[in-house]
Amino acid sequence: xxxxxxxxxxxxxxxxxxxxxxxxxxxxxxxxxxxxxxxxxxxxxxxxxxxxxxxxxxxxxxxxxxxxxxxxxxxxxxxxxxxxxxxxxxxxxxxxxxxxxxxxxxxxxxxxxxxx
Amino acid sequence: xxxxxxxxxxxxxxxxxxxxxxxxxxxxxxxxxxxxxxxxxxxxxxxxxxxxxxxxxxxxxxxxxxxxxxxxxxxxxxxxxxxxxxxxxxxxxxxxxxxxxxxxxxxxxxxxxxxxx
Numbered sequence: 001x002x003x004x005x006x007x008x009x010x011x012x013x014x015x016x017x018x019x020x021x022x023x024x025x026x027x028x029x030x031x032x033x034x035x036x037x038x039x040x041x042x043x044x045x046x047x048x049x050x051x052x053x054x055x056x057x058x059x060x061x062x063x064x065x066x067x068x069x070x071x072x073x074x075x076x077x078x079x080x081x082x083x084x085x086x087x088x089x090x091x092x093x094x095x096x097x098x099x100x101x102x103x104x105x106x107x108x109x110x111x112x113x114x115x116x
Numbered sequence: 117x118x119x120x121x122x123x124x125x126x127x128x129x130x131x132x133x134x135x136x137x138x139x140x141x142x143x144x145x146x147x148x149x150x151x152x153x154x155x156x157x158x159x160x161x162x163x164x165x166x167x168x169x170x171x172x173x174x175x176x177x178x179x180x181x182x183x184x185x186x187x188x189x190x191x192x193x194x195x196x197x198x199x200x201x202x203x204x205x206x207x208x209x210x211x212x213x214x215x216x217x218x219x220x221x222x223x224x225x226x227x228x229x230x231x232x233x
Contacts, residue, residue: 045220107161
């Protein structure tokens, strides 16, 4: 169990640029989640995958955000035309098939995005 | 919609003493899960303890225990014999047990706990 890995750890970008983050889940976990955490707040759910299928998306995930998990392993989260309000910590988590909370989520260290 | 409220933004406790962190939630569901997660400074979030709503017995994990009051929709965390390594943000979280929202954790705003030597 090498843990959930996220890359990069930090990203500074100018408003209007596109950014892409990567998440590598724990290898035997088929569920993968993206959360966003702003300063002083708890994480907010964005989306999750079971294998390669994106099963749920939050209304927080505007059309500038897109997530993929093409082969059911790693996932990418892309933000197009970044805005200052996108500045946050983006957390990835993974879990085994979740039979109603019996499989806890394992979180990565996050990618901190700063939009200037 | 479900909500999770943590009314204590910050707390402090002396090493070796006991502290209780509060959490209340709102839901119309009868079957769900509640969690406490710990996020140390600049480190990843880890699960501290988990409670299934249909179980009346309060969950315990070593020095960590919960007081789950389903009717009152209250889920407090007690940390006994506090250690310096317990210093962290603590998040209470709710998860539904139904349908496609399984895995969607709803977090409170967190309580910053400082353990003082």
